[in-house]
Amino acid sequence: MGDKGQTHPGAAGRALAADHPQSVRNVVLVGHSGSGKTTLVEALALTAGAVNRAGRVEDGGTVSDYDEIEHRQQRSVQLSLVPVEWDGIKVNVLDTPGYADFVGELRAGLRAADAALFVVSASDGVDGSTRMVWEECAAVGMPRAIVVTHLEAARADFEEMTRICAEAFGADDPDAVLPLYLPLHGPQAPDGHAPVTGLIGLLSQKLFDYSTGERKESEPGEDELPLIEEARNRLIEGIISESEDETLMDRYLGGEQIDIGTLIEDLERAVARGVFFPVLAAAPASDGGRQGLGTVEVLELITRGFPTPLEHETVRVTTIDGKPRELRPCDPDAPLVAEVVKTSSDPYVGRLSLIRLFSGTLRADQTVHVSGHGLSDRGHEDHDVDERIGALSTPFGKQQRPVSHVIAGDLACVAKLSRAETGDTLSAKEDPLLMEPWQMPDPLLPLAIQAHSKPDEDKLSQGLARLVAEDPTMRLEQNQDTHQVVLWCLGEAHADVALERLRSRYGVQVDVVPHKVSLRETFADRSGGRGRHVKQSGGHGQFAICEIEVEPLPGGSGIEFVDKVVGGAVPRQFIPSVEKGVRSQAAKGVAAGHPLIDVRVTLLDGKAHSVDSSDAAFQTAGALALREAASEARIHLLEPVAEVSVLVGDDFVGAVMSDLSGRRGRVLGTEQTPGGRTVIRAEVPEIEIGRYSVDLRSLSHGTARFSRRYARHEPMPPQVAERVREEARKAS
Numbered sequence: 001m002g003d004k005g006q007t008h009p010g011a012a013g014r015a016l017a018a019d020h021p022q023s024v025r026n027v028v029l030v031g032h033s034g035s036g037k038t039t040l041v042e043a044l045a046l047t048a049g050a051v052n053r054a055g056r057v058e059d060g061g062t063v064s065d066y067d068e069i070e071h072r073q074q075r076s077v078q079l080s081l082v083p084v085e086w087d088g089i090k091v092n093v094l095d096t097p098g099y100a101d102f103v104g105e106l107r108a109g110l111r112a113a114d115a116a117l118f119v120v121s122a123s124d125g126v127d128g129s130t131r132m133v134w135e136e137c138a139a140v141g142m143p144r145a146i147v148v149t150h151l152e153a154a155r156a157d158f159e160e161m162t163r164i165c166a167e168a169f170g171a172d173d174p175d176a177v178l179p180l181y182l183p184l185h186g187p188q189a190p191d192g193h194a195p196v197t198g199l200i201g202l203l204s205q206k207l208f209d210y211s212t213g214e215r216k217e218s219e220p221g222e223d224e225l226p227l228i229e230e231a232r233n234r235l236i237e238g239i240i241s242e243s244e245d246e247t248l249m250d251r252y253l254g255g256e257q258i259d260i261g262t263l264i265e266d267l268e269r270a271v272a273r274g275v276f277f278p279v280l281a282a283a284p285a286s287d288g289g290r291q292g293l294g295t296v297e298v299l300e301l302i303t304r305g306f307p308t309p310l311e312h313e314t315v316r317v318t319t320i321d322g323k324p325r326e327l328r329p330c331d332p333d334a335p336l337v338a339e340v341v342k343t344s345s346d347p348y349v350g351r352l353s354l355i356r357l358f359s360g361t362l363r364a365d366q367t368v369h370v371s372g373h374g375l376s377d378r379g380h381e382d383h384d385v386d387e388r389i390g391a392l393s394t395p396f397g398k399q400q401r402p403v404s405h406v407i408a409g410d411l412a413c414v415a416k417l418s419r420a421e422t423g424d425t426l427s428a429k430e431d432p433l434l435m436e437p438w439q440m441p442d443p444l445l446p447l448a449i450q451a452h453s454k455p456d457e458d459k460l461s462q463g464l465a466r467l468v469a470e471d472p473t474m475r476l477e478q479n480q481d482t483h484q485v486v487l488w489c490l491g492e493a494h495a496d497v498a499l500e501r502l503r504s505r506y507g508v509q510v511d512v513v514p515h516k517v518s519l520r521e522t523f524a525d526r527s528g529g530r531g532r533h534v535k536q537s538g539g540h541g542q543f544a545i546c547e548i549e550v551e552p553l554p555g556g557s558g559i560e561f562v563d564k565v566v567g568g569a570v571p572r573q574f575i576p577s578v579e580k581g582v583r584s585q586a587a588k589g590v591a592a593g594h595p596l597i598d599v600r601v602t603l604l605d606g607k608a609h610s611v612d613s614s615d616a617a618f619q620t621a622g623a624l625a626l627r628e629a630a631s632e633a634r635i636h637l638l639e640p641v642a643e644v645s646v647l648v649g650d651d652f653v654g655a656v657m658s659d660l661s662g663r664r665g666r667v668l669g670t671e672q673t674p675g676g677r678t679v680i681r682a683e684v685p686e687i688e689i690g691r692y693s694v695d696l697r698s699l700s701h702g703t704a705r706f707s708r709r710y711a712r713h714e715p716m717p718p719q720v721a722e723r724v725r726e727e728a729r730k731a732s
Contacts, residue, residue, distance in 0.1 A: 017394065018090045021309045021330045021409030025302050026092045026356070028109040030137075031119035032127045033076075033098035036149035040119055041082050041095045043284040043292035044299060048084035048091070077497050079105040079342050081354060081395050081411060089303040092411045100129055100702055101491035103441055104473030105342075108422065110136075111438045112341045112356040112411060115143040115306035117298070118169070122148050122156035126168040128649065128703030134169050135675065140313070143274040143306055144169075147298060148281045151183060151196045158183045158196070162279050169277060171675075175238045179279040180267075181297060182228055186211060199281065199294060200224065202232040203260055203267075208297075213289010215296050239263055242270040271305035278305070309409025315339075315358055316436040320371060320384065325433055327359050332407040336360030336368065338426040339435050340417075343470040345505055352400075353414045355426060358435070362412075362426070363405045364392045369432040370417065371425040386429045390415030421469040442707060443475050443488035444693040447495045448516070450485065452509035460485070463506035467498055474498065481518040481595065492694055517686045519594040519724070520638035520713045526551040527633035528604075531581075531625030533617050543609035544617035546570060546578050549602045550629045555712050559586055560600040570606035574618040578603055581622025590630035592637060592725055597713065601626065637721040638713040640686040645679060646696070648704035653678045655699055663688035664717075683711055687724075 018024045029037040076097040084091050094109040096102075110116070116137055120126050137144055146169065148161050162179050170177035181201055185194035197211040200220060205228070209216045236258065240248045243266040252258055270276035280301065282294035309330045317325045317337055328334045342354035355362075362368070367388045393400035393413045406412040420426070423440075427433040451457035464487065468474045475488035489495040502508040528549045535542040553560060561579045570578065579601075586596035606621070644665070648656050657667055657680060665684035673679055684692075689708065696704050716724070 017403045017405075018407060018410045021332070021407065023088060024090050024092065024309050024409045025115070025306050026094070026113045026309060026409070026411065027115050027117055027302050027306060028094040028096060028106075028113035029117050029119055030096060030106065030110075030130065030133050031098050031121075032124070032130050035098060035119045035121045035124065037095055037098065037119045038076055039284055040117075040147060040149060040282055040295075040298075041080075041093055043282065043295045044091075044093060045082055045084050046285065047291045047295040048086050048299060077102050077105075077493070078344075079109050079354070083394050083396075083411070084299075086299040087303050090410070091299070091302055099493055100697060101489070101494035101497075103490065104471060106133070107438055107440060108341045110142070111339070112354075113142075114309055114312050115145075115302070117302075118144060118146045120146060120148055120161065120165060121150040121153075122158060122161045123150050123153035125161070125164055128701055131168050132703065138274075141274045143272055144277050145271065145301055145305070146177070146277060146279045147294070148279065149283065151281055151283050151293070156196075158281055165279055175234070175241065176275060177277045177279060178235050178238045179231065179281075180235065180301075181208075181280060181294070182231060183281055184209070196281070196283065196293060199297065200228055202228055202235045203263055205232070210285075210289075210291060210293040213285045213291060215291045236263060238276065239267045239270065242266070242273075242276045244269065268305045271301070272307040272311065312358075312409075317433050318436075320432050320434055330408045331359060332361045334359045334408070335431050335433065336362060336426065336428045337433055337435060338362060338368075340420050340422055340424045340426065341411075343420065343422045345466065345470070350416055351418060351420075353417045353420050354411065355406075355414055356411050357406055357408045359408050360428070361405055361407050362389070362392065362414075364402075365389065367429050368426045369429045370420045371427065371432055371434045372421060372423075384432075385419050387417055387419055389417055389426075422472050440472050441490060441705075443473055443490050443494075444706070444708065445489045445491055445495060446477075446515040446690060447487045447489055447498070448484045448513045449487060449499075449510040450513055452511050456509045459506065459508045460510065463502050463508040466506060467501060471498075479516075479518065482516040484513070484516060486515065490693065491697065515690055517640055517690075519592070519640075519716075520598075521589055521591050521594045521596045522598045522636050522638055522715075523550050523552045523596075523630070524634035524636045524715075527629040529625040529627070529629030529632070531621035531623065531628065533621040533624060536612075540614075541609075541612035542614065542617040542620075543612035544574070544606070544614075544621035545608075546606035546618065546621045546625050547604045548578075548582070548622070548625045548629060549604055550626065550633070551600050551602075553598045553600050555598055555714065557598045557600075559583060559597065562600060562602040564602050564604055565606065569608075570603065570618070571608050571613070574608060574613060574615065575603065577615045577618035578606070578622035578625075581619035582626050584619065585623035585626045590627055591635040592728060594637070596626075597638070636715040637724065639716045639720075640713050641683050641711045642686050642689060642708040643711045644682050644684050644689065644692075644706055644708050646682070646704055646706040647673070647677055647679050648700055650676050650678055652700045652704060653680065656680060656696070656704065659695070659699060660684060663692075664720075685716075686710075687720075 031037050080095045082093045094113055096106040096109040146165050148158055150156055166174040166177040181199040183196040184198040184200055186197040198207060198209040200207050207218045207220050240252050280294055280297055282298055283292055285292040314329050317327055319325055337359040338355045338357045340353045341356050344352050367386055370385050370387050391402055392406055393402050395413060400413055423437050425433060425435045451460045464476050468476050473490055477486040479486055487498060489498060502510060530547050533542055533544045563575050582601050590596055646656055660667060660682045663684050665682045668681045671679045696706055
């Protein structure tokens with residue numbers, strides 16, 4: 001696994017297409033923003049020979065705004081694919097953003113991959129969000145390895161970082177997180193820093209010198225071997241403890257020298273089974289060299305230690321009507337099942353869909369069935385249609401290089417699937433199937449927007465529809481109460497990218513406006529009102545008088561209308577008219593323009609005219625009566641209250657509970673969960689948690705998560721209600 005000193009350069013400049021799932025590896029890079037994932041991808045591509053004619057590494061990706069938006073954001077904001085070839089194996093490297101706002105891109109990468117490389121910076125350590133992703137991978141048994149970057153930093157310490165990784169990732173078994181190589185340092189610089197120039201293999205006991213930009217193997221000196229003895233023994237014991245050969249440990253402890261080939265085979269099996277997690281080091285090539293430090297070792301780990309798609313756990317598949325369907329694992333001859341893991345737009349070829357094939361073979365110009373999950377609650381259109389795919393291709397930088405077909409286990413790009421969205425299933429049109437969706441975080445930061453001008457208004461709905469089709473972590477809401485268009489995002493950076501894409505990709509300028517919550521009104525006490533609508537203006541007049549009583553009801557009662565008219569004071573045919581007028585006025589509000597709820601309106605008396613009374617007149621009278629009753633009563637402003645559940649590390653429980661209290665929240669209880677975390681349940685007014693996703697991330701250093709759901713409306717404190725009314729008056 002790279003410890004044999006062999007080098008197998010890949011083929012450059014041509015489209016990579018696999019002929020069997022056995023010759024594919026799908027690996028996703030995971031790590032916090034700035035850990036060096038994209039730099040590592042470029043170094044791997046350069047080592048494997050994926051360079052252009054100028055000798056430069058092509059940018060990986062499938063999205064046209066890669067340069068513009070990512071350059072402005074100074075971070076990766078989307079999933080990108082870089083396929084390289086090593087030792088006859090096609091390696092699909094999926095580079096994911098490290099910033100929490102783009103966790104949807106990370107989850108798409110995890111869905112498409114069979115193994116994960118966790119990239120950690122030798123100078124920054126392991127952050128809480130990276131630990132949480134590790135735990136998610138552990139829960140599904142995904143094979144993992146760790147690559148330490150930024151070894152050139154003055155305070156970089158590979159040995160210390162290995163210890164930190166074992167502590168962070170090896171909670172169950174620290175001896176399952178061990179290095180395969182130790183760094184070799186060159187001459188000490190004037191500042192006291194000794195750069196890393198090579199590696200020494202702990203199993204092979206070979207030296208690999210990268211100081212010239214090309215990997216050179218040599219034998220270590222006698223004075224160098226004792227330096228690795230302790231680490232080598234610990235690695236061998238770690239490998240043997242995970243061996244399927246139960247006699248191996250006894251033989252080793254009995255003094256037998258275990259063959260290095262046996263150790264490497266056991267190591268590869270343990271990595272593929274997800275029970276051993278090797279630590280490697282990597283850095284880009286220096287001085288214009290082609291091979292960056294450790295890149296050969298990383299590629300050999302991927303191709304020899306990580307599992308093939310044949311070993312991927314079968315994803316649950318059903319027919320369109322929900323009946324379970326059994327499929328052979330990753331069989332190119334089985335029925336077609338593929339999934340759209342990323343959707344993007346390209347100015348030259350239109351919509352591009354990055355797909356992972358889990359079963360069957362997909363051919364260019366084939367007609368497929370597109371099945372969605374009906375995410376209408378997130379602003380997506382329901383779709384269940386047949387579509388003819390355009391060209392099949394594999395990305396090579398910003399170019400798309402055509403391929404004739406794609407087999408099970410591989411990834412590729414499909415052009416011009418006009419209805420397909422991220423998360424959709426592609427299957428044979430005569431045998432439509434649906435894959436179980438992967439888990440996506442709920443967007444909890446509201447962004448209220450409006451078109452900047454009339455031309456923008458005409459294009460806004462189409463631009464928003466495309467945004468949510470590409471990114472299922474966004475939710476589009478047309479709020480009927482506040483009459484606002486709200487784009488729910490994962491954070492401020494996510495919102496910034498959405499606005500930038502609307503502008504640059506779809507030509508839509510929007511203005512961000514303050515987000516409004518759906519307030520309500522209700523009567524605080526019993527009140528009466530008289531509605532008198534009498535007009536005479538030639539011809540038929542208008543005559544309607546009604547008297548009502550309004551009383552508050554418990555929360556959740558809505559509006560109840562009761563008829564207690566006696567003696568025909570209001571003719572029977574006009575009683576529904578009074579109710580219609582009351583309900584119409586209630587929908588408009590009686591004090592601050594918010595819908596009235598939770599009251600009983602009782603019609604007590606009234607008068608009518610044999611000629612001038614009408615349906616319209618009694619509707620108006622009913623509305624007037626409700627307004628008069630409100631003018632004589634105390635009106636409560638009701639605010640929505642959310643039930644909030646916060647999952648937070650034990651170290652931050654006190655700070656989070658204090659913050660919730662400062663938001664007028666009521667803590668309902670706490671519950672301990674595994675991994676040193678606590679679930680805090682609370683009820684908090686929604687007006688207080690508009691930016692909670694941003695504030696909680698800052699408060700917990702990015703390690704906490706929360707969910708929310710509407711609980712009820714309840715009276716707003718008088719001082720807060722007065723402030724809201726004053727803001728409404730200023731706005732009008």
